[in-house]
Amino acid sequence: MQRLKPVDVVIVGGGFTGLLMAKEITARTSRSVVVLERGPARTNGQYSAGMDELDYAVRLRMMQNLADETLTHRHSAKASAVPVRQYGSFQPGTGTGGAGEHWGALSYRFGPDVFRLESDLREKHPGSKILENVTAQDWGVTYDELELNYYRAERMMGVSGKAGNLRGQKVEGGNVFEGPRSQEFPLPPHKTSYVADRFRTTARDSGYHPYPVPSATLSQTYKNPDGITRAGCQYCGYCTRFGCMIGAKAQPTNLLLPLVEHKKTFALRAGCQVRRVLHRDGMAEGVTYTDSAGNEFEQPARVVILSSWTLNNVRLLLLSKLGEPYDPATAKGTLGRNLTHQVSGNVRFFLNEYLNTFMGAGGLGFAIDDFDGNNAFDPAAGLLRGGQLRMQASGEGPLAAFGHIPPGETKAVWGSEWKKAALKWHDKSSQISFEGGHFPYRQNYMDLDPTYTDKFGDPLIRLTLDWTDHERAQTDMAIRVGSEIARRMGAKVGASRGVGARYSVTYYQSTHIQGGTIMGASPERSVVNPCSQHWKTPNLWITGGSTFPQSASGNPTLTMLAMTYRAADAMIDRYFKHPGALA
Amino acid sequence: MKRREFLTVPVKGLGGVLIYSLAGEAIRVQAQDGVVRVPLRFFNEAEARTVQAACARIFPADDSGPGATEANVIVYIDHQLAGPWGADKHRYTKGPWVESMPEHGYQGKENPREIYRAGVAKLGGDFASLALAAQDERLRAIEKTLFFQLLRTHTIEGMFSDPLHGGNAGLIGWQLIGYPGPLMSYRDEIDKYHGMPFEAKPRSLEQVVGRKVVGWEDEKE
């Protein structure tokens, strides 16, 4: 093991939040920053080389190679876990930019109640049986305190949308259920695709409040406050799971990397997998890593920032024996608790018209929040909180689009009859999708797997995770409302999918996995303080979804970036001046 | 080194697409009587015939248009199996191997190459020469197997993925479904083509970007 020259800050993971941290620190201080990224180096503009649906959307060429490292899953602490051998209900990223390169760019703010969910649930549903094992928590930071950082993140990326709540004034055409915004979106909404338009008019005529999905794909050319100019989106449809060929989608390689890569105080080492966080007497001392040639290094640092996405943030701390692992039997220990995914479902529908679903952009679409959060409260159905219903036009390639046939047409799944039906209905179907907030439960958590290991022989992370009746009630509601809307659109309703009897790793749901190193107001029940600083190791900071005490219905990345700005301010303005615990 | 195997395919189906060998060399294919001999990377000729015949039953040429044989689906499958994906280079393959519930997906040890080898053997060496009804019967008998599910998925992929992967020859698949190819911009169309078809002559990725694009299966590890 070679011991390297100490640096001021080492960041584990060169993804969205890691590079944002690096950019803020190098722009505002003279401290040296080294980013260690396990995956390949990527550059701005490299996506013009050409990407196709099979390699990128089916074989998932940009994602973590599961042969090197995966996770294991079991439904309860009584069962033994098995490895997720092929993708999967979510798709972790790798390489410069992380999953931020191939994300869908839906850029939601969380509602104010999500930041104080424990208090909110206690006030609204005292003594509810549904909440018996729910371990929701307040974040220790409120929506109002985060609002300006939300706006900072929206301006950095150039989020396109329409405000529905401007300083408390409801604005028609926007999301009237959202928290108050101090400013309108940086950019106006996108053009509207056919299915999204049909959904919008039908939802509106049904008395709901459709709004354009906020999206970090640019509706027009935009220059952000950092001086980065990007072209407007072309609706090419090769968006989610792809890098944008023209840079219209907000990606770390086009927003952040160009600002740091030439700095003397910055270095990014790709192909370097961090294995342990070194620590002694309540202080982090650096990290150890293995490069792509198999050489082992120790990188001492004054500050360590974990930005390696939810699973590895938690796994690295467990491997490094830094913190007390959570035990579901006693509910003691903070590291690994409050694992959440997102509650998703969909309703397929058929219209006897050409929909051109290959046109689109990751975040393009319309949605309603009329059944989100407390709006969905339905005691008879066992439902406390709901989620969003959306009609997205993300751009469907022919492999994803082919083979959807309305019920009753044919029983065949191959052969002439099937082929005819599939050709007849091709591009005449789409789906209304649902994303709901997932409650954290006492029984859902992360720890190290006792059996399975990665390519280095280190234990994999183990997810103990299953759905409860509440999540089933959420998707039952979504299927009912979604089907109603589809029928009113004049469509024939096809197959629908809820969370089902058991959590399944076999189909994609969303790459929104949260918890494990959660944020909170007290060290007894959380790992980091509301500045994202480790409670017990003040020179260790953590960014990303692992700090979320619970999931929300909206997609999480905008909130991660807003929290990262907040962490950067706390570190730069306070910690660097007076190192020590901030809260 | 093993003997190089070839498969004879109709030249119409080839649609002017170059065929590359496993080593990446472009093979100049000679057209004789409207057919060409395509070098195989993974299958031997007999196996390729069986798979080709099976794909043609899954996605047949009929009065609704051409099918798997015309699109060179067999070349697509052959390349995928010969490449890293066929050898499970991206799947977690450490033991212990245990069976689990359907929610945990495929937990088997066999990689796609092995699944195909066994599945093709099960279809029988005479498969390609059977009457169509008899072929269908054999396929129905294995409908629930993983091999059949892979075969069905790969047939669709070979029909509708970009021709850079060896299938969708002459853009036959995209013509069938009216997919224009990766055109890069629908900015002027997305809010206009509402409920009506967008009719454009399909173009492949290489035609759109104007240079050769290397598929994952061809990438040097």
Ligand SMILES: Cc1cc2nc3c(=O)[nH]c(=O)nc-3n(C[C@H](O)[C@H](O)[C@H](O)COP(=O)(O)OP(=O)(O)OC[C@H]3O[C@@H](n4cnc5c(N)ncnc54)[C@H](O)[C@@H]3O)c2cc1C
């Ligand atoms: C297909 C897809 C669609 C998505 N769509 C949306 C969307 O529409 N809206 C939304 O809000 N979110 C979306 N997401 C999620 C979004 O991409 C993530 O929330 C975001 O990228 C997380 O940022 P991060 O910095 O925490 O992690 P990442 O951006 O993933 O970066 C983490 C980095 O850490 C590296 N790393 C991990 N472990 C180590 C280690 N041990 N050593 C060194 N490096 C390591 C990884 O290789 C990676 O590059 C999507 C994700 C996917 C996959």
Ligand code: SF4
């Ligand atoms: S849809 Fe727009 S943002 Fe997405 S990849 Fe295409 S041009 Fe880029």
